Amino acid sequence: MCDGAGGGESLLPYARYIVSEPEIRRTAAGFIGYGRTRPGDRVLLAADTHFDPEVVEATAKAFRERGARVDVIVTDAGPDREFDDLDELRAAIRRRPWREEPRRWEGIPWVQELAAREGYDLLVHGKGGGIPPTKHRYEAFPWLRKEHFASRATVFPRDLHTLVNERAWRPIWEEGPGGRMHLTDPEGTEVTWDMWPEYFDHPSAMFGPVPRWNHLMSHPPTPISERESASGTVRGTTNHFGRPFVPITVTVEKGRVEHVEGGGVYGDAWRELLAEARDITYPCFPRPGLFWLWEIAIGTNPKIVRASNIRYLSSGGFEWERRRSGIVHLGMGTQWRGPEEKWAGENHLVYGHLHVHCMAATLVLETAKGKSYTILDKGRLTSLDDGEVRDCAAKYGDPDRVLAEDWVPPIPGITVPGAYEDYAKDPAGFIYSR
Numbered sequence: 001m002c003d004g005a006g007g008g009e010s011l012l013p014y015a016r017y018i019v020s021e022p023e024i025r026r027t028a029a030g031f032i033g034y035g036r037t038r039p040g041d042r043v044l045l046a047a048d049t050h051f052d053p054e055v056v057e058a059t060a061k062a063f064r065e066r067g068a069r070v071d072v073i074v075t076d077a078g079p080d081r082e083f084d085d086l087d088e089l090r091a092a093i094r095r096r097p098w099r100e101e102p103r104r105w106e107g108i109p110w111v112q113e114l115a116a117r118e119g120y121d122l123l124v125h126g127k128g129g130g131i132p133p134t135k136h137r138y139e140a141f142p143w144l145r146k147e148h149f150a151s152r153a154t155v156f157p158r159d160l161h162t163l164v165n166e167r168a169w170r171p172i173w174e175e176g177p178g179g180r181m182h183l184t185d186p187e188g189t190e191v192t193w194d195m196w197p198e199y200f201d202h203p204s205a206m207f208g209p210v211p212r213w214n215h216l217m218s219h220p221p222t223p224i225s226e227r228e229s230a231s232g233t234v235r236g237t238t239n240h241f242g243r244p245f246v247p248i249t250v251t252v253e254k255g256r257v258e259h260v261e262g263g264g265v266y267g268d269a270w271r272e273l274l275a276e277a278r279d280i281t282y283p284c285f286p287r288p289g290l291f292w293l294w295e296i297a298i299g300t301n302p303k304i305v306r307a308s309n310i311r312y313l314s315s316g317g318f319e320w321e322r323r324r325s326g327i328v329h330l331g332m333g334t335q336w337r338g339p340e341e342k343w344a345g346e347n348h349l350v351y352g353h354l355h356v357h358c359m360a361a362t363l364v365l366e367t368a369k370g371k372s373y374t375i376l377d378k379g380r381l382t383s384l385d386d387g388e389v390r391d392c393a394a395k396y397g398d399p400d401r402v403l404a405e406d407w408v409p410p411i412p413g414i415t416v417p418g419a420y421e422d423y424a425k426d427p428a429g430f431i432y433s434r
C-alpha cells in the first residue's frame, strides 16, 4: 500500500474493513467494527490531538462512503511528550469521581453527553477500558498511529480471531472451577491461584461463557472471594502507560499486595499509594488495602506490533501491545468502573489499578479433575496452534504464516541475545533505542 497519498487515502482499505465489520462494544483491536451503520446515520467521531489526523480522516471517509453523516471532534490532549515514570498513575489513579476527572480510558464526559443529547446513532470514541451502556451505539477508536491502523492486526480475520479466543477460553470457563492456575515469566513472575467455584456463579461480560475478547481473564474480576489464594511475585519492567522501569517486584499473599520492591520512581509512587490505602476497606475486598490482584488478562491478536515512537505519549504506550497474543497484563487495585470505584470516588478515597506486563509468560491450568492445560507457553498463546484454528487459518493462506506473531517483544537474555542483568539496569534505555 502506498504511503504517499494524503487525506488518509492509503488507510482507506483498513477503514473500509472496520466500518463493514460487526459491532462488538469492545476496545479490542482486531474485533472493533462499526458494521451496523446505515445510510443517513449520524456518527460522532471523537479523537484527540495525539491521534494521527490521517487515521481520523480515513475513518470518517469510510463512514461517508456508506452514506453516514460524520461529525468529527478533535479534543486537545496537551502537548505530545516523552513518557515519564508517573504517567501510569496519572492515567489510572483517582481520588474523586471519574466524571469529574476522567482517566485515560474514560470517554470524555462532555463528548458522551453531546452524543446522547444530539441524538447521534453512533459515537466512536475511547482508546481502552470498557464501554459504558448507552441508548445509542458506542464503539471504540484505539488506533492513534498510522502504523496501528494500517496493520495486519486491524484486518486479522474476525472468524479466526474469534476461534482463537474461544479455544483459549473454553478450558478456563468450562473446566476452570475448582482448578488452579500457575503463571511464570522469565523476568521473575511466579504466581499461583485457585479458580474458586464461587467466581463462576455470576457470569458477566468480563468473566462469563463468552470470552472477554482479546482480554481473556485468567483470574476472575472483583469482588474478591474471602478465600482468595493468589500468592507469589509479579516482576516486570513495563506497565500500560508509563516509561519502562527497573524491575519491580510485587509480592502478593492471598490476593493482596503485601510489598512492592524496586521499580524506581514508579515503585516509589506505588509504595506511597500502598501506604495511603493500607487501612481502607473497599467493598469488593475481604480485607483492607487497595492493591488486590484480580486482572491477569491475556492478549490474543498475533499481529500487534509495538509502535516505533514508543517513547512518546502519542504511541499509546505499552497499552497497545497488551493486545498482542500471549502478552499478559496483571492489574492490582479496583476494577475499572466497578461499584467499589464509585464508592471510593464519592468518598474521596484513592482508587484505580496499576499494571505490570509479562511479555514471555507460561500459564498452566490444572483442573479439579487433574487435567492440565498449557494456555501460554513462553509467550505463545497455544490456541493459535489448535487444529481447528489452523484449519480456519488455512482459508487465508499458509497457517504457519497467518498465525505467526508479527513481533516478539525484545527482552535481552530472554527473547533476544544479551544479558538480562544489563537490560534490567536501564530498560527504558534499551526499549527506546530500538
Ligand SMILES: [Fe+2]
Binding pocket: 295, 331, 353, 355
Ligand atoms: Fe487493567
